[in-house]
Amino acid sequence: MSDTIAETPTVMIPDQKDRIARRLGRRHAAEKRFRIYGIVAIGFALAMLAFLLTTIVWNGYSAFFKTYVQIEIHLKKDEIAPGGRIDRAVLAKADYQTLLRESLIEKYKPEGRRARRRLTGLVSIGAGEYIRDFVLANPSVVGTTQSIWVPASADIDQLVKGGIDRNLPETSRRIKNDQLAILTRWEKEGRVETRFNTGFFTQGDSREPEQAGIWGALAGSFFTMIVTLLLAFPIGVATAVYLEEFAPKNRATDLIEVNINNLAAVPSIVFGLLGLAVFLNFFELPRSAPLVGGMVLALMTLPTIIISGRAALKAVPPSIREAAYGLGASRLQVTTHHVLPLSMPGIMTGTIIGMAQALGETAPLLMIGMVAFVVDIPGGPTDAATVMPVQIFLWADSPERAFVEKTSGGIIVLLAFLITMNALAIVLRKRFERRW
Amino acid sequence: MLKKSSLMVAVAAVALGGVTAEAVARDKIRIVGSSTVYPFATVVAERFGKGSKFQTPVIESTGSGGGLKLFCAGVGVNHPDITNASRRIKKSEFNNCQKNGVKGITEFKIGYDGIVIANSKKAKRLTLTRKDIFLALAKVVPEGNKDGGKLIPNPNKTWKDVNPSLPALKIEVLGPPPTSGTRDAFAELALEGGCKKFKSIAALKKTDRKKYKAVCHGVREDGAYVEAGENDNLIVQKLEANPDALGVFGFSFLDQNSDKVQGSIVDGVTPTFENISAQKYPVSRSLFFYVKKAHIGQIPGIKEYVQAFMDAKASGNDGYLGDKGLIPLPAGEYKKYQAAAKTLPDLKM
Numbered sequence: 067m068s069d070t071i072a073e074t075p076t077v078m079i080p081d082q083k084d085r086i087a088r089r090l091g092r093r094h095a096a097e098k099r100f101r102i103y104g105i106v107a108i109g110f111a112l113a114m115l116a117f118l119l120t121t122i123v124w125n126g127y128s129a130f131f132k133t134y135v136q137i138e139i140h141l142k143k144d145e146i147a148p149g150g151r152i153d154r155a156v157l158a159k160a161d162y163q164t165l166l167r168e169s170l171i172e173k174y175k176p177e178g179r180r181a182r183r184r185l186t187g188l189v190s191i192g193a194g195e196y197i198r199d200f201v202l203a204n205p206s207v208v209g210t211t212q213s214i215w216v217p218a219s220a221d222i223d224q225l226v227k228g229g230i231d232r233n234l235p236e237t238s239r240r241i242k243n244d245q246l247a248i249l250t251r252w253e254k255e256g257r258v259e260t261r262f263n264t265g266f267f268t269q270g271d272s273r274e275p276e277q278a279g280i281w282g283a284l285a286g287s288f289f290t291m292i293v294t295l296l297l298a299f300p301i302g303v304a305t306a307v308y309l310e311e312f313a314p315k316n317r318a319t320d321l322i323e324v325n326i327n328n329l330a331a332v333p334s335i336v337f338g339l340l341g342l343a344v345f346l347n348f349f350e351l352p353r354s355a356p357l358v359g360g361m362v363l364a365l366m367t368l369p370t371i372i373i374s375g376r377a378a379l380k381a382v383p384p385s386i387r388e389a390a391y392g393l394g395a396s397r398l399q400v401t402t403h404h405v406l407p408l409s410m411p412g413i414m415t416g417t418i419i420g421m422a423q424a425l426g427e428t429a430p431l432l433m434i435g436m437v438a439f440v441v442d443i444p445g446g447p448t449d450a451a452t453v454m455p456v457q458i459f460l461w462a463d464s465p466e467r468a469f470v471e472k473t474s475g476g477i478i479v480l481l482a483f484l485i486t487m488n489a490l491a492i493v494l495r496k497r498f499e500r501r502w
Numbered sequence: 503m504l505k506k507s508s509l510m511v512a513v514a515a516v517a518l519g520g521v522t523a524e525a526v527a528r529d530k531i532r533i534v535g536s537s538t539v540y541p542f543a544t545v546v547a548e549r550f551g552k553g554s555k556f557q558t559p560v561i562e563s564t565g566s567g568g569g570l571k572l573f574c575a576g577v578g579v580n581h582p583d584i585t586n587a588s589r590r591i592k593k594s595e596f597n598n599c600q601k602n603g604v605k606g607i608t609e610f611k612i613g614y615d616g617i618v619i620a621n622s623k624k625a626k627r628l629t630l631t632r633k634d635i636f637l638a639l640a641k642v643v644p645e646g647n648k649d650g651g652k653l654i655p656n657p658n659k660t661w662k663d664v665n666p667s668l669p670a671l672k673i674e675v676l677g678p679p680p681t682s683g684t685r686d687a688f689a690e691l692a693l694e695g696g697c698k699k700f701k702s703i704a705a706l707k708k709t710d711r712k713k714y715k716a717v718c719h720g721v722r723e724d725g726a727y728v729e730a731g732e733n734d735n736l737i738v739q740k741l742e743a744n745p746d747a748l749g750v751f752g753f754s755f756l757d758q759n760s761d762k763v764q765g766s767i768v769d770g771v772t773p774t775f776e777n778i779s780a781q782k783y784p785v786s787r788s789l790f791f792y793v794k795k796a797h798i799g800q801i802p803g804i805k806e807y808v809q810a811f812m813d814a815k816a817s818g819n820d821g822y823l824g825d826k827g828l829i830p831l832p833a834g835e836y837k838k839y840q841a842a843a844k845t846l847p848d849l850k851m
Binding site: 238274350352354470 | 561562735760
């Protein structure tokens with residue numbers, strides 16, 4: 067700038083005009099550039115999201131379908147009901163899996179132990195239950211030969227869905243040539259079918275991919291979230307109301323406020339360690355229980371609810387409070403009759419977002435034993451259970467190929483759950499929102 | 503202070519409810535321990551739950567060390583009944599158990615797990631020795647890759663630098679992070695196995711044990727060894743995308759993905775079911791589980807679960823665990839542990 071001062075004013079005026087015009091041009095260009103950066107950033111984020119969702123749906127949609135094969139099985143009377151008496155108790159107890167295996171071996175006559183295993187490995191180890199249900203539904207079939215649809219094993223399921231390439235050399239294929247030959251024959255006879263996988267939504271975890279379902283984890287998540295909500299919501303709202311409406315503004319309340327804000331930023335695993343030390347070791351609550359999981363997640367969600375609750379209370383205009391006071395309402399009446407109902411949409415939004423966060427949490431649950439293999443569907447908050455994100459993690463870690471699609475299928479269910487919760491938050495906000 | 507006091511009240515209230523619930527004896531077996539044994543134990547547990555009158559055991563994957571810590575913490579319904587381990591219990595852990603009143607423990611060896619060094623089928627199968635693996639992945643190696651050389655930070659860039667018979671591929675190995683049991687076993691079996699071949703380093707074992715361990719177990723951190731997380735499926739996917747890279751993972755993942763990846767030959771032995779079972783393949787380890795005898799009779803089904811695990815249908819030569827990638831014990835040893843499932847002998851250390 068020093069040389070511009072040295073210049074004479076007569077030369078300076080046109081030069082300055084020119085420079086202003088140039089600078090203006092630069093400022094406009096900078097603004098345009100900034101906007102383009104913004105659009106590029108958003109576009110990039112959207113593209114990534116689209117990529118993520120497409121890969122998950124692409125990998126996971128097949129988890130909602132399952133391959134069934136129709137097997138001809140001789141329901142030998144002397145094996146199902148050795149005493150000759152046919153009643154429900156006897157029929158329910160028979161070993162249908164062995165019967166199925168024998169029927170297959172009789173028909174295809176494999177040679178050697180390995181070939182026999184490969185043959186019986188075509189159907190799921192849970193196929194016996196399907197035959198049992200069929201027999202229980204029509205007891206008169208005992209002693210006859212029937213064609214029954216049973217689930218195929220996970221490897222066959224993958225092959226039919228196209229996850230395994232049939233044209234690979236036999237040595238690098240999990241399905242061997244003899245298995246493939248039988249499967250091709252079945253396909254020609256119309257004995258192979260892909261149906262909607264209802265079991266995925268009604269069963270618990272399993273180490274056999276074709277039998278694994280998300281219902282156990284969903285129930286676990288449900289109980290955990292109920293406990294979290296029951297603890298975190300009343301305590302959180304009461305804290306927010308007290309701090310905002312009643313508490314004196316002094317050092318002590320300032321200190322509490324700072325601490326709550328800090329707690330909101332504490333890594334979730336710390337809450338898990340706290341849960342391990344306090345709930346499990348001191349109170350001796352059961353391991354792996356949704357009760358403890360819910361308590362730990364409630365601690366984690368509390369700061370979110372308190373902070374959003376206080377913000378919602380603050381947003382209620384003072385004129386409402388003053389009008390109520392003017393009509394002679396007590397402090398408690400002002401709060402419970404006017405301020406709290408008006409701030410409820412905001413509080414609920416905060417709560418739902420806090421809960422959605424807790425729903426996706428795994429780290430604190432690791433410490434209290436909820437990262438576990440649980441087959442039975444939990445019936446209450448003290449039963450051993452796991453939650454959805456943990457289930458997804460456990461499937462992602464399993465060696466069986468077929469769990470890859472189960473993992474993505476689980477993610478789709480979890481995402482659907484989260485989107486529903488967030489949509490609920492938006493609906494609640496839009497419905498009860500007031501503009502002052 | 504409302505928040506704190508009301509929280510305490512709530513916690514106390516819930517806790518009281520919980521304690522009364524817990525006072526009723528547990529009806530499910532609780533199992534903790536190794537993530538390597540987890541895929542096998544869960545299969546047995548599931549079949550056990552479906553095929554017997556007992557409930558399906560709950561199995562947590564806590565890692566071998568974490569499992570033994572929980573297992574040895576005490577006797578009672580709040581403590582696990584069984585722990586899985588991908589290594590033998592240590593003397594210190596055993597002593598900790600004794601100190602906490604966990605007196606009677608029975609040890610079961612269930613089979614072997616091989617650790618493979620694999621690459622994509624699109625590339626050529628490599629033939630390595632444990633010495634090659636050490637020279638390629640160790641943090642420090644003898645200068646000039648020769649015995650007696652001064653220990654220097656690993657300068658080897660390609661496999662050809664390590665061994666002239668290998669291709670001139672950049673060394674890039676994806677493997678588990680230090681927190682993993684597989685990594686410990688890999689360091690002990692593959693790296694130390696190669697490390698010992700250098701007499702100058704092997705001599706260290708007697709003079710400076712600490713340094714010996716640091717040299718033999720130290721993995722280079724200059725990018726040639728990529729920590730790919732605990733998820734072995736991810737490593738398989740990455741190998742498929744990058745045919746030049748190698749990956750380190752458990753045999754069951756190789757078995758499941760035999761159409762995508764191939765195991766390198768180590769010391770002249772291909773990692774196959776048969777070779778690992780015959781203990782020819784050098785990078786394999788034994789898998790165990792430990793049973794708390796004090797809980798037998800208290801928690802229903804423990805003895806039955808153990809017998810179901812040691813049954814020939816499960817862990818035997820042609821058992822269903824073989825389909826899941828567990829490599830069975832040789833017949834003699836297997837008989838011994840099958841007998842143990844009935845007599846439950848105390849472990850002595």
